[in-house]
Amino acid sequence: MKRKVIIVLLVLATLAVGFLAMEGLSSLKKAPKKNLDKIKLPVVKVKVVDYDNLSSPIVEKGRLASNLEVNLSSEVAGRIVDTGVPLKVGQKFKKGQLLIRIYEEDAKMDLRAQKSRFLNKLAENLPDIKVDYADNFDVWMAFFNAINLEESIPELPKLKSDQEKVFMASRNVLGDYYAIKSEEVKLNKRKIYAPFNGSYVEVNAQIGSVAGMGSKLAGIIESNNLELQVPIESNEISWLHLNEKVDILDSRGDVILTGKLVRKSDFVDQGTQSISVFVKLENTTEKELFQGQFLTARFNGKMIANVMEIPRNAVFSSNKVFVVEGDILKEKVINVVKRNENTLVFNGLKEGELLVVEPPVKATENMQVQIKK
Structure with a gap:
C-alpha cells in the first residue's frame, strides 16, 4: 500500500513539473513576440x-571664364616666323612679349626705297624752297637731314602759307610723305605684342604657314582677370544686388576667394530657365584657377x-x-x-x-x- 502511494505521488510530481515547465516556456515565447512587433514599426x-x-x-555652381578674351588677326599677308613664344594652346606669356611676327624684310626694303626716292625729290626741290619760301627753308633743311632710312620718318614741317602748300602738293611731296607713313603703319602691323599676361586658348596657324589678310590666327585670354558665370533661378534673381560681396567655395565647401557681383543678364536661358549673373573674382593671383573650372558661389540672399x-x-x-x-x-x-x-x-x-x-x-x-x- 505504501509503495502505491509513493508511485502516485511521483506521477503527480512529474505532471506538476511538466506543467510548470510548459508554462515557463510559453511565457518566454510571448515576450519576444511583443518586442519583435515593436521593432517592425518604421x-x-x-x-x-x-x-x-x-x-x-543662395548657393549655386558656376563656370570660370576670362573677363578679357581677344582674337589675334593678321592685318597683312605674309609668312609667320618664330618669336620665341611657342604658338600652342595653353602656352602662357607676359604682357609686352612678341607673340606673332609676319616676315617683314621685303617690306622693310620697299620702305627704304620709298624713303630714298622721297629724299631725292626733296633734294630737287630744296633750291626752289630756299628762293620762294626762304623763311621756312631752315625747317625743311632740318627735316631733310633728320630722315633716316632705318627709322620712322619725322613729322612733316608745318606749312606757313597757302602758296607753300600748293607748291608742295604740286611736287607730290605731301603725297609721297603720307604714302611712307602708311607703309610704316603696315610694317608695324607685322608684329603682334601681348596686351596682357595670359595664355593661348585657340591657335589656328603655325610657324612657317602663310597668314592671309584678315585671317584669325589665335585666341588669347587674360589669366588673372576671371569671372564666375552663375545660373540663378528666375524667381530668385530679385534677391541679388550689384556690387554685393560673394563668397567663392571649393568642392569641400571652404571659402577660397571672395568676389563682387558685377552684372546680371536681362534674359532667361531657354534651356535652363535661369538667368546668368557674373561675379568678378578678387585676389586670383593667390590661387591656381583655370578657365572652364567649376566653383560654387554663395550669395547673401535676404532675411x-x-x-x-x-x-x-x-x-x-x-x-x-x-x-x-x-x-x-x-x-x-x-x-x-x-x-x-x-x-x-x-x-x-x-x-x-x-x-x-x-x-x-x-x-x-x-x-x-x-x-x-
Whole structure:
C-alpha cells in the first residue's frame, strides 16, 4: 500500500513539473513576440516646427571664364616666323612679349626705297624752297637731314602759307610723305605684342604657314582677370544686388576667394530657365584657377521672416510633408518660400507639430510609426 502511494505521488510530481515547465516556456515565447512587433514599426526622425527669421543664402555652381578674351588677326599677308613664344594652346606669356611676327624684310626694303626716292625729290626741290619760301627753308633743311632710312620718318614741317602748300602738293611731296607713313603703319602691323599676361586658348596657324589678310590666327585670354558665370533661378534673381560681396567655395565647401557681383543678364536661358549673373573674382593671383573650372558661389540672399529650414528629401509632391500625430503619419501641405540645393525654407504648419524630416521608405498616410529617440 505504501509503495502505491509513493508511485502516485511521483506521477503527480512529474505532471506538476511538466506543467510548470510548459508554462515557463510559453511565457518566454510571448515576450519576444511583443518586442519583435515593436521593432517592425518604421522609425522616423522628427523635428518640432519652430519658426524664426532666417538669412537664406543662395548657393549655386558656376563656370570660370576670362573677363578679357581677344582674337589675334593678321592685318597683312605674309609668312609667320618664330618669336620665341611657342604658338600652342595653353602656352602662357607676359604682357609686352612678341607673340606673332609676319616676315617683314621685303617690306622693310620697299620702305627704304620709298624713303630714298622721297629724299631725292626733296633734294630737287630744296633750291626752289630756299628762293620762294626762304623763311621756312631752315625747317625743311632740318627735316631733310633728320630722315633716316632705318627709322620712322619725322613729322612733316608745318606749312606757313597757302602758296607753300600748293607748291608742295604740286611736287607730290605731301603725297609721297603720307604714302611712307602708311607703309610704316603696315610694317608695324607685322608684329603682334601681348596686351596682357595670359595664355593661348585657340591657335589656328603655325610657324612657317602663310597668314592671309584678315585671317584669325589665335585666341588669347587674360589669366588673372576671371569671372564666375552663375545660373540663378528666375524667381530668385530679385534677391541679388550689384556690387554685393560673394563668397567663392571649393568642392569641400571652404571659402577660397571672395568676389563682387558685377552684372546680371536681362534674359532667361531657354534651356535652363535661369538667368546668368557674373561675379568678378578678387585676389586670383593667390590661387591656381583655370578657365572652364567649376566653383560654387554663395550669395547673401535676404532675411526671411517666420520660416523654418528642412532637408529637401523631407518634402514630396513639391509641397507636402508628413507630421506625426500620436504614432500615426499625417500628410500636410506646406508653403515653400525658397528652395536651396539641399534644403528648403517653408511655413504653413502650426508651431509645435512634429515634422518628419527623415520619412520611411514607402511612407503613406495613417502609417503607424515610432519616433527615433
